[in-house]
Amino acid sequence: MSTAVASHAHPPTSTGLDHRKIAIWAFIGSECMLFASLISTYLVYKGRSVVGPFPHEACDPPKCATHLNAILNIPVTSFSTFVLLMSSLAMVLALAAVENRGKPGYEGILGSSKTWLIATIVMGITFLGCQAYEFTSFVHEGLTIRTNLFGSSFFTLTGFHGAHVSAGVLWLATLLAIDIKRGLGPKDALLVDICALYWHFVDVVWIAIFTLVYLIK
Amino acid sequence: MNDEDFKHTNPEIDIHAMGEMHEHPTWREYKWVALILTLITVVEVWVYYTPFAQSTMFVPALLLMSAVKFAIVVLFYMHLKYDHKLFKALFTGPLIIAMCTLIALLFLFSNHPKPV
Numbered sequence: 001m002s003t004a005v006a007s008h009a010h011p012p013t014s015t016g017l018d019h020r021k022i023a024i025w026a027f028i029g030s031e032c033m034l035f036a037s038l039i040s041t042y043l044v045y046k047g048r049s050v051v052g053p054f055p056h057e058a059c060d061p062p063k064c065a066t067h068l069n070a071i072l073n074i075p076v077t078s079f080s081t082f083v084l085l086m087s088s089l090a091m092v093l094a095l096a097a098v099e100n101r102g103k104p105g106y107e108g109i110l111g112s113s114k115t116w117l118i119a120t121i122v123m124g125i126t127f128l129g130c131q132a133y134e135f136t137s138f139v140h141e142g143l144t145i146r147t148n149l150f151g152s153s154f155f156t157l158t159g160f161h162g163a164h165v166s167a168g169v170l171w172l173a174t175l176l177a178i179d180i181k182r183g184l185g186p187k188d189a190l191l192v193d194i195c196a197l198y199w200h201f202v203d204v205v206w207i208a209i210f211t212l213v214y215l216i217k
Numbered sequence: 218m219n220d221e222d223f224k225h226t227n228p229e230i231d232i233h234a235m236g237e238m239h240e241h242p243t244w245r246e247y248k249w250v251a252l253i254l255t256l257i258t259v260v261e262v263w264v265y266y267t268p269f270a271q272s273t274m275f276v277p278a279l280l281l282m283s284a285v286k287f288a289i290v291v292l293f294y295m296h297l298k299y300d301h302k303l304f305k306a307l308f309t310g311p312l313i314i315a316m317c318t319l320i321a322l323l324f325l326f327s328n329h330p331k332p333v
Contacts, residue, residue: 017301017303021304022303022304022307025303025304025307026307028307028308029308029310029312032308032312032315033311033314033315033318035315036315037315037318039319040318040322040323043319043322043323044322044323044326074262074265078258078262082255082258085254085255085258086251086255088294089248089251089294091294092247092294093244093247095241096241096244096247099241193296196294196295197295200290200291200294200295201295203290203294204290204295207286207287207290208283208287210261211261211280211283212283215261215262215265215279216275216279
């Protein structure tokens with residue numbers, strides 16, 4: 001195995017791997033089970049709401065006070081899905097900029113980790129903005145977490161995901177603050193890598209939610 | 218290639234700690250991955266608005282496209298394709314348990330009567 005740089009060396013471990021990276025993968029594994037339980041709950045309750053509004057079907061009296069169209073807004077969610085996917089691209093480019101700082105081919109914008117971190121943060125906030133717009137419009141149309149089984153399971157699932165995105169944005173902001181203060185270099189690659197793993201995980205969870213909740217009728 | 222052979226082109230990077238077994242993709246490869254992910258998403262949304270959405274193949278097709286996107290992000294963006302096998306086990310183990318739990322719950326509750 002290649003030798004590690006002394007300034008970045010970690011205490012010896014039985015696996016030879018840094019505990020922080022093992023921990024983030026174990027955490028991501030546990031998060032898989034958390035989101036699987038939330039998605040399972042949504043799917044089990046799917047189509048079992050007694051009163052509207054409903055996700056994919058219109059609702060008429062007596063199930064609703066007035067006629068309501070299907071409540072899910074696919075164009076807005078498609079846009080936010082695209083934004084989150086592109087934020088993952090910006091995140092890997094931030095990691096590549098940190099890992100390859102000063103190397104040929106990584107001059108200019110490609111080597112600017114600050115640019116890519118800012119881009120990731122902006123796209124994360126845009127996603128959260130779309131979610132806030134969606135939640136607000138649902139409430140205005142009469143769907144709250146207490147309205148029916150769809151509302152309860154939908155707001156719980158997407159709310160948990162939104163909370164994870166918010167935590168990711170805060171984590172990215174701390175990395176950006178470090179980058180502005182002293183600059184992130186190859187010796188900090190692990191710090192950025194761990195944050196990137198979390199961010200990509202949030203992205204893959206949304207890939208599953210987008211299909212299972214929004215597109216499957 | 219085993220981990221004894223691999224040396225990162227940047228000697229400052231502690232590949233031992235990061236568990237990297239291969240060099241990560243370049244930005245050009247990342248760009249292509251992003252393009253593929255975008256195309257799959259466009260197809261997913263497009264089929265939602267076509268008559269194909271009434272077909273029995275609609276749900277399997279969506280699940281397949283979603284699984285491909287999931288795998289691409291995990292393998293290329295999360296670098297699981299290039300990382301240590303312990304990380305692969307730490308992710309795929311719980312993922313398999315999670316998927317089995319999801320499928321079991323769906324079978325368990327699929328015969329429950331729906332409210333009228």
